[in-house]
Amino acid sequence: MFRVLHLADLHLGYRPDLPAPVQEEVYRERNGVLQAAVDLALDPRRGISLVLIAGDLFDNHRPEAPLVEETIRELGRLEAAGIQVVTVPGNHDEITYNDSVYRREANRWPGLLVTEPMPAKVATLRLNGDTCHLVAMAYTGGVTRVDGPLKAFPPAEGEGVNLAVFHGSLDWDGGERSLPLDGEALSAAGYDYIALGHIHRGGQRQLGRGLACYAGMVAGKGFADPGTGSWTIVTLGDGPALVEQVAAAVRPWRVVDVDVTAFHAPEELEAAIRELIDPGALVQVRLTGSIAFDLDLEGLQARLGHLCSYLDLVNDTAGWAPELLESLAAEPTIRGLFVRRLQEKLAGAAGPGEAAVIRRALWRGLLALKGGCGPCRL
Known part of the structure; x- marks a missing residue:
C-alpha cells in the first residue's frame, strides 16, 4: 500500500x-x-x-x-x-x-x-x-x-x-x-x-x-x-x-448571517455580533430581516473591526420595520416628509424591481439625513 x-x-x-x-x-x-x-x-x-x-x-x-x-x-x-x-x-x-x-x-x-x-x-x-x-x-x-x-x-x-x-x-x-x-x-x-x-x-x-x-x-x-x-x-x-x-493551518473565511428582526436596540445587535466573531478569521457578517432602530454600520465597524483579521459588514436587510417607518413618517420634519413621499412611491411601484430601487433610495436618504451613508454595501 x-x-x-x-x-x-x-x-x-x-x-x-x-x-x-x-x-x-x-x-x-x-x-x-x-x-x-x-x-x-x-x-x-x-x-x-x-x-x-x-x-x-x-x-x-x-x-x-x-x-x-x-x-x-x-x-x-x-x-x-x-x-x-x-x-x-x-x-x-x-x-x-x-x-x-x-x-x-x-x-x-x-x-x-x-x-x-x-x-x-x-x-x-x-x-x-x-x-x-x-x-x-x-x-x-x-x-x-x-x-x-x-x-x-x-x-x-x-x-x-x-x-x-x-x-x-x-x-x-x-x-x-x-x-x-x-x-x-x-x-x-x-x-x-x-x-x-x-x-x-x-x-x-x-x-x-x-x-x-x-x-x-x-x-x-x-x-x-x-x-x-x-x-x-x-x-x-x-x-x-x-x-x-x-x-490545514490556513486563515479561514467565515460568513455569518444575523437576522436583525429579533433585536430591539443597537446594543443588543452589537453584543450578538461580538459573540459570533472568530478572532483568527476573515469574517463577513450579513445582516438580514427588518430593522427596528437606526442601524449605524460605520459605528459597528469602528467598534468591532479589531476583533478579527478583517470584518466585512453587509446590509442585506429589507429596510426598517414598518412600525419604525410609520413613526418617522409622522414627524413634522424634513425627514418625515421624505419618508411619506417615498412610502407613497413605494405603494405605487410598478413591480418588484422598482420597489427595490425605492427601498434603497429610502435607506440611503435616511442615512444621508443622519449625516452620512457609511459602509452600507447597497
Whole structure:
C-alpha cells in the first residue's frame, strides 16, 4: 500500500479583494500553502510516496518570476527526498499559451509534468513496492478534442493500482475549458482512484470500482469561495481507496448571517455580533430581516473591526420595520416628509424591481439625513 497527497486549485499568486494591509498578509499566506503541503508530505509520520497536483497550481498561466522560482524549489524538495510528484496544468494556469509557465519551465520542472492533450497513460510508477499505472491529460486549446463530455479513457491495466488525474468537471458541461468528463465512461475505465481538480468545495463520488475525489481548494479566495481548510491524503493498494482529510493551518473565511428582526436596540445587535466573531478569521457578517432602530454600520465597524483579521459588514436587510417607518413618517420634519413621499412611491411601484430601487433610495436618504451613508454595501 502507498499514500498520496492529493492537491488541487492552490491558485498561487491570487491577490484577494481586501484592503491594505490585510490584502498583502493574506496574499503572502496563500503563496505559502505549497511550502506547507511539501512539509506535510515530507513528514515521515504521514508516509507519503506521491504528490499529485490536479491543476490550477497557479492562478494564471504567467505567474511572477519569484513565485515560479519558489514553486520549483519547493517541488524540488519532494524530488530530492524521493517523493514522486506529478503536475497537471489546469484552466487558470493553462498550458495552451506559448508563454505558459509550463512551456517556459518544462525542462527544469521537478517530477512529471503532464502535457498530453487527451487522456493517456503517462507513466508506470513504483511506489512503496507497488506498481501504479497513471493516466492523465492537460487541456490544450485547439488540440484537445472536446465535443461534449470526454469519454475516451484508456482502460485500467490488470496488475497494480490504476490512478487517473484530471482537472475537469465531472458530469457537468461548463464549457470546453472546464473539461467536461463523462462519469459513466470513467466508471467503465476501471480506475481505482480518480484525482480531480477544478471544483473548489471538494467532494467524492463512487464510480464503479473506483473513487473520484475533488481535493478542493485548501486556502480560500474570498467569502464566496472560502476553501476547504484541509489536505486530502489517500491510501491506495489492497482494497478500496481510503480518503483522509487533515486540517490545514490556513486563515479561514467565515460568513455569518444575523437576522436583525429579533433585536430591539443597537446594543443588543452589537453584543450578538461580538459573540459570533472568530478572532483568527476573515469574517463577513450579513445582516438580514427588518430593522427596528437606526442601524449605524460605520459605528459597528469602528467598534468591532479589531476583533478579527478583517470584518466585512453587509446590509442585506429589507429596510426598517414598518412600525419604525410609520413613526418617522409622522414627524413634522424634513425627514418625515421624505419618508411619506417615498412610502407613497413605494405603494405605487410598478413591480418588484422598482420597489427595490425605492427601498434603497429610502435607506440611503435616511442615512444621508443622519449625516452620512457609511459602509452600507447597497
